[in-house]
Amino acid sequence: MATLEERIAAIEDREAIRELTARYCQCVVTGRTAEIVDLFTEDGVMEFEETQARGREALAATYREAVSDLHPIPTVHNHIIDLSGDRATGFCSLELRTVEEGEAITAAGHYEDAFERVEGEWRFSHRKLILYHRVPLSQGWA
Numbered sequence: 001m002a003t004l005e006e007r008i009a010a011i012e013d014r015e016a017i018r019e020l021t022a023r024y025c026q027c028v029v030t031g032r033t034a035e036i037v038d039l040f041t042e043d044g045v046m047e048f049e050e051t052q053a054r055g056r057e058a059l060a061a062t063y064r065e066a067v068s069d070l071h072p073i074p075t076v077h078n079h080i081i082d083l084s085g086d087r088a089t090g091f092c093s094l095e096l097r098t099v100e101e102g103e104a105i106t107a108a109g110h111y112e113d114a115f116e117r118v119e120g121e122w123r124f125s126h127r128k129l130i131l132y133h134r135v136p137l138s139q140g141w142a
Contacts (some may be wrong), residue, residue: 014081016122017115021092025074033063040124041116047128073097076111086117106141107134
């Protein structure tokens with residue numbers, strides 16, 4: 001059985017990772033792309049469909065385009081986090097709202113994440129977005 005100190009450390013690590021995903025959403029909503037990139041490791045990866053941005057420069061370019069064009073409003077929840085020392089994996093559900101060409105869009109999906117502790121701080125090392133649907137709100141998703 002884990003010691004009390006180990007159990008507390010695991011709780012603190014999970015909470016730091018949850019906060020990392022929340023900070024990511026906050027930065028996306030407010031358009032702070034440089035801060036989004038800082039949430040990743042130096043060689044971090046963001047993957048979505050055919051797009052894969054690896055490293056700080058590619059991440060910055062990808063997020064500048066996505067955030068400025070779409071003005072997304074993401075909400076994450078239902079976190080599952082598996083810890084392994086200074087690395088972790090995670091899953092969290094996503095609800096996404098945006099406006100495209102004047103039309104409200106709704107989307108849902110999940111992130112599959114890999115995390116790494118760098119200089120005492122948790123960072124994304126790999127973030128993969130999987131969407132279940134992305135449709136105009138007027139149409140609905142069903």
